[in-house]
Amino acid sequence: LGINWLLFLTFLAGCAGVAWTGAAFKPGEWYKSLAKPLWTPGNWVFPVVWFVLYILMSYAAMRVAQLPESGQALALFTVQTAFAALWTPMFFGKRRLFGGLIVVVILWLAVAATTLEFMRLDQTAGLLMVPYVIWATLAALLNLQVWLMNMTGPRGEK
């Protein structure tokens, strides 16, 4: 499977839309004031990791999109795109710790299902999605723990 630049850049354009939510809704004083687990990554880690993941997932989707029978795999890729775009406004915009948790759990399911479908069609594409599965797992665990640690606080949600 060769490089199809038009496909790659189209998927990357979709990722740019998702990235834009991250640029618009940044962690600020509110996030700083939340209780967080010790293993919470520094703020700078998030855009760096996402940048790498956008490249990997766009390349993986580019490969899959060149294969026959890839409709279901790309439909799942659309679902993870929508929920990845939703998480940041929900968490940093609306400051809903539990709402963010629901979204990131759905995101995790969508990423896992996309990865399995990619793997079935093209092993390389599937493997390129594995870092995203790991990151989505960490993000879900972090959101869960932040929700639990701030449930009773003055800024937390009940």
Added chain:
Amino acid sequence: LGINWLLFLTFLAGCAGVAWTGAAFKPGEWYKSLAKPLWTPGNWVFPVVWFVLYILMSYAAMRVAQLPESGQALALFTVQTAFAALWTPMFFGKRRLFGGLIVVVILWLAVAATTLEFMRLDQTAGLLMVPYVIWATLAALLNLQVWLMNMTGPRGEK
């Protein structure tokens, strides 16, 4: 092309992620206070129209996803998903009238390109996207006019 329920419901799940941004970022007092053109639809129109569009676009994508060579069309569908999810948080969340305009112009381009690709692969799918093109055009014009009418106001952006 028959109905493939799994494909249809997967695309609809992506739309649900987009719809969630609309549910989370509602027009409130701020939007009410903006100067708006006379032809601005009532608030109730937006969720009704979007609901219909989600059904139509999911059905169209379901048809296209069953065809060979549909990779580029579905990649474009991913782009419109991302920018549709971005618009509401940008406009109603960040209250950026000009930022929203940029997003809705990119959204319009993505919807138009998706429709052309769908049309090329399956005329029915293309026609099912036409209401979305019309709606995106209206949304872009409304955002443009709201931006122009509120540039110099106390709550407007320069």
